[in-house]
Amino acid sequence: MDISSLIFAQLVGKFEEIRDTLKKGLNQLDDDEVNYRPNYESNTIANLVVHIEGNILQRIGTGIHGYQDERSRENEFSRELYVTKDELLNRIDHSFAFLIESTKKLQYEDLLREIEVRGKPRTIYEVLQQCASHYSEHLGQILYISKICLGSSYKTTSIYKKTF
Incomplete structure (x- = not known):
């Protein structure tokens, strides 16, 4: 496997x-719990x-594909x-x-192409790495709220699985 294949994998x-x-975390919850x-x-x-x-639509759609930015971060x-649990699962x-x-x-070669993110040039590789980090941070928050809602009935989602 060459380095580019490894990076993408x-x-x-x-x-x-x-x-x-x-999805494993959300599937344990009901509509009120995902809105708690x-x-x-x-x-x-x-x-x-x-x-x-x-963030996905802005960073990937707007940043990489050049789509018009229609994001409303405040909303x-x-x-x-x-939002119902089913709608959230669909959005995911x-x-x-x-x-x-x-x-x-x-x-x-796309990985080294620069795009602008919050007024600063970033390579697409940097953007994708930042996305992985950003979504992982929010995943932790989501799982923590899930544990608050479910207490001892929460089922762990952290069984290790090789990702590449």
């Missing part, structure tokens, strides 16, 4: 792992999933947001399919 594997773990806010300053699982979706964190499937398929279609 690692990125795709990480995105698949995040997607699958998100531990305190006034905290986000709900729904906020976090909608935020991840918005992602609205305290009035209520669609946004991660877009992310994974976009990553698979990239060529090695």
